[in-house]
Amino acid sequence: MRQRRCYSTCSTSFIAGLVRVFLFWLIIGEALMIAGACVLHDHGRHQAVIGSTLLYESLAAIQDTEQTLFEAQQLSADQHRAFNARLVPVLQTGRDVNAVIVAWPTNQPAPVELLTLVTQIRALTEDLVTLLPEGAAKSLLAGKVLAAHGVILGILALFAGGGV
Amino acid sequence: MTPNEITALLAVIGELVTRLSEAIVAIRQTAADLGADEAQLARLDALYAERIARRTGGAPRSATSHRVSRS
Numbered sequence: 001m002r003q004r005r006c007y008s009t010c011s012t013s014f015i016a017g018l019v020r021v022f023l024f025w026l027i028i029g030e031a032l033m034i035a036g037a038c039v040l041h042d043h044g045r046h047q048a049v050i051g052s053t054l055l056y057e058s059l060a061a062i063q064d065t066e067q068t069l070f071e072a073q074q075l076s077a078d079q080h081r082a083f084n085a086r087l088v089p090v091l092q093t094g095r096d097v098n099a100v101i102v103a104w105p106t107n108q109p110a111p112v113e114l115l116t117l118v119t120q121i122r123a124l125t126e127d128l129v130t131l132l133p134e135g136a137a138k139s140l141l142a143g144k145v146l147a148a149h150g151v152i153l154g155i156l157a158l159f160a161g162g163g164v
Numbered sequence: 165m166t167p168n169e170i171t172a173l174l175a176v177i178g179e180l181v182t183r184l185s186e187a188i189v190a191i192r193q194t195a196a197d198l199g200a201d202e203a204q205l206a207r208l209d210a211l212y213a214e215r216i217a218r219r220t221g222g223a224p225r226s227a228t229s230h231r232v233s234r235s
Contacts, residue, residue: 046198049204049205052205088216091216095212099209
């Protein structure tokens with residue numbers, strides 16, 4: 001009788017031990033997984049990638065609209081050349097913004113260069129339409145520039161939120 | 165261990181297993197997002213290069229505008 005009780009007690013404590021070991025490794029595993037997820041999660045940079053995509057889209061829309069207006073002879077060759085001279089630095093700065101995001105290390109605050117470049121691109125796009133005479137073509141392009149400014153404000157909001 | 169304790173333990177284990185599987189899904193999704201981000205940045209760089217070349221006489225103008233979309 002005593003021997004049977006011992007078997008029963010030993011078997012219960014063996015199961016309890018196994019369960020404790022299993023629980024221990026399960027908790028350790030879970031902690032590691034959650035830590036891994038936190039390390040990999042890089043919300044600010046991901047938002048910047050989306051911002052860079054939208055910035056490209058808005059700059060491309062400016063370029064395409066101007067090209068369409070030029071081909072429709074709503075802009076003269078001189079205006080097209082002058083616009084072009086201002087557009088290329090805008091596109092180059094957009095490309096630089098993209099390059100800064102590429103070099104942005106994971107889980108680091110947003111690089112200061114990003115703020116500088118985005119501010120710069122905003123000023124450059126403001127200058128784009130100033131040389132055009134008042135009219136439908138200028139209004140159309142100004143609308144596209146305004147859309148680009150909306151995107152730029154969105155990227156700047158990354159800094160207001162602490163960058164990451 | 166009493167049956168009640170075993171039941172309670174099993175409930176805890178069940179909860180932990182659920183969280184563990186959620187963490188695995190989150191990690192896989194984040195890793196996929198990171199890979200997609202890098203590819204997207206490379207694609208944008210190429211698109212900028214093409215547009216700059218088009219306006220500086222480095223490449224002929226394409227009739228189709230190159231757009232990217234991000235899901």
